[in-house]
Every structure is written in structure tokens, then in C-alpha cells.
Amino acid sequence: MNTLADIAPLLDRNAQSPLWTQFRDALRSLILNGELAIGAKLPTEAELGEQFGISRIVVREALADLVRSGLIYKIKGQGAFVSARERDEDFVSTVLGFSDEMERKGRTVRTQVLVQELRAPSAAQAQSLALSDGQLVVALKRLRSVDGELSLLVETAIPADLAPGLHRTKLENRSLYDVLRRQYGHRIVRAERWIDAVMPDASTCLLLALAEPEPLLRIESLAYGPTGRPLEHYHALHRCKASRLHVKTTT
Known part of the structure; x- marks a missing residue:
């Protein structure tokens, strides 16, 4: 043997x-x-x-x-x-959102909110969300874990006029898309996503409990509602050593 x-x-x-x-x-x-x-x-x-x-x-x-x-x-x-083989994760190819997709698969998702505030958008956020001068966003920074494993660090911007009071809404361990749907009547119908690989900085290593820097997948997403207006812009850093991102394409 x-x-x-x-x-x-x-x-x-x-x-x-x-x-x-x-x-x-x-x-x-x-x-x-x-x-x-x-x-x-x-x-x-x-x-x-x-x-x-x-x-x-x-x-x-x-x-x-x-x-x-x-x-x-x-x-x-x-x-x-x-315990298991590498897992396929489909959230990049759906409009369900990370929490909804993981929970659909029977996985346990936990969310820690690091930042939740009303503020002026960055230049990139203002351009992506087609905001005019003076318009604000609800800015979120969240740490997500799946089945007890730290997996995702996400920075999100939502136009404040579309979600008044969102900066004061309890979002710990809640799906943002579910809150937008139930509380504000907004439904994500399509999204554009860009993916590349990056090395994390020291603060990201600390937040994701990385013993040493390892390549992460960086995902940028711009999501739209039925009217075609952008509803959400996010950047996510995804730890993918024990998972693969799965994307389905159609003609």
C-alpha cells in the first residue's frame, strides 16, 4: 500500500x-x-x-x-x-446574487458588514452608475463566508435615490438582492461582469485570514433593473483555492 x-x-x-x-x-x-x-x-x-x-x-x-x-x-x-473536491460556484453567471446562489445549493452563508454609509461616489462608480453631480451612493464593504470559510470581500455601491435609508438597514447575514427586491421593489434582470486575477494587499490578507498572499479572482459587476438603469456596482475579491467559478454561455 x-x-x-x-x-x-x-x-x-x-x-x-x-x-x-x-x-x-x-x-x-x-x-x-x-x-x-x-x-x-x-x-x-x-x-x-x-x-x-x-x-x-x-x-x-x-x-x-x-x-x-x-x-x-x-x-x-x-x-x-x-471533506470534498473543489466546488463549482455559479453566482458569476446568474442574477441571483451570491447569497441566493449559495443558499440554493444548501450552503451556509454569513455576512459581516465592515462599512455601510451614505457618501459621494468614486469617479468610477459615478460613471458606471450614470450618476449626476451631487448624487450619492450607499457604500457597502462586506466580508462573506461559506460553510464557515472566509470566501469573498465585496465593495458595493447602490444609487442612494433608489434605496433611501439602505445605509441604516440591517444587512448582517442578509442577501442584499433580497433586501432590494422586498424593501424597494428592485429586481436585477441582467449584469455585466469582468474577471481577472490579482494578488491581495496586506489588509485583504488580514480580512480573509490568508496566512500568506495567494492569487484571488477580482470580479467587477454592473447590474441593471428592468428599466435599464444601473442598480448596483461592485468589486469582489474571491478566494478560489477550493472552488471554481462556473459560467454558462448560450447563443
Whole structure:
């Protein structure tokens, strides 16, 4: 029977990347490639350290990051187990919104509101939302988690005249699209989205609990209502190590 050390890439002690990230990526690759089955129990920290010739501290740090990514889970007194493959996330290709799409899949979404205020828009927001001089926006900055894993940092602007009082509405653990629909009668019917990859700055790493910087997907979205007026502009930074964005196209 193969050990993990037999089928995982050898760790390079001369590489610039730390041993714990090399070990984490080796385990992640085995999980996503199906070489470690869902539900499989991992060896103990001591056994992993012996197989790979690394310290338990290195093992523990790598396993903790895999837990945060949702690829493994731990049961007290029993050990660590493989939880799932990489997940497909469809919210970029729908107008449901992040919360609605995740909840439709039976996932648990939590939202922490970091900023919620009435203010003048940035130049980019004013242009995207077709605002005139003097018009204000409700500006939001929210941290989203899925099944306990920090996943998304989102900055949103809504034209204030379309949602009076939104800056005072309780939005913790609520879907913004649901609030716009129920409280203000606004329905998102289409959206344009642009996606690229970026490296996070120090403050983003702190908010998303990243042990070290890792590539994030940056999503810019401009959403419209039935009249064609822009209702929402957002920038999102999406941690995607344990998920893929899924987009469907039609002719």
C-alpha cells in the first residue's frame, strides 16, 4: 500500500516557498485529483511528519489551511478527514446574487458588514452608475463566508435615490438582492461582469485570514433593473483555492 509520501511530490527544501505551503499544496493536489477519497482519514500529524521528514508544526500549519479551505475537516479525538473536491460556484453567471446562489445549493452563508454609509461616489462608480453631480451612493464593504470559510470581500455601491435609508438597514447575514427586491421593489434582470486575477494587499490578507498572499479572482459587476438603469456596482475579491467559478454561455 502506498503511503502519501510515495504518491505526493517531494518537498524542495531549497525552494523559496515555505515547506508548509509545499506540503499543503501536495495534499491539496492529491485531494482534488481523487487520489485521496472523500471521507478518507489522514495519518496523524506525527505520522505525516515522519513520512515527509518535516516537523509537526509544519504539518499542523498546512492542515489548518486546508481546514480553512474546506478540503479537510477535523473531529476531536479522531483526526483529520478529506471533506470534498473543489466546488463549482455559479453566482458569476446568474442574477441571483451570491447569497441566493449559495443558499440554493444548501450552503451556509454569513455576512459581516465592515462599512455601510451614505457618501459621494468614486469617479468610477459615478460613471458606471450614470450618476449626476451631487448624487450619492450607499457604500457597502462586506466580508462573506461559506460553510464557515472566509470566501469573498465585496465593495458595493447602490444609487442612494433608489434605496433611501439602505445605509441604516440591517444587512448582517442578509442577501442584499433580497433586501432590494422586498424593501424597494428592485429586481436585477441582467449584469455585466469582468474577471481577472490579482494578488491581495496586506489588509485583504488580514480580512480573509490568508496566512500568506495567494492569487484571488477580482470580479467587477454592473447590474441593471428592468428599466435599464444601473442598480448596483461592485468589486469582489474571491478566494478560489477550493472552488471554481462556473459560467454558462448560450447563443
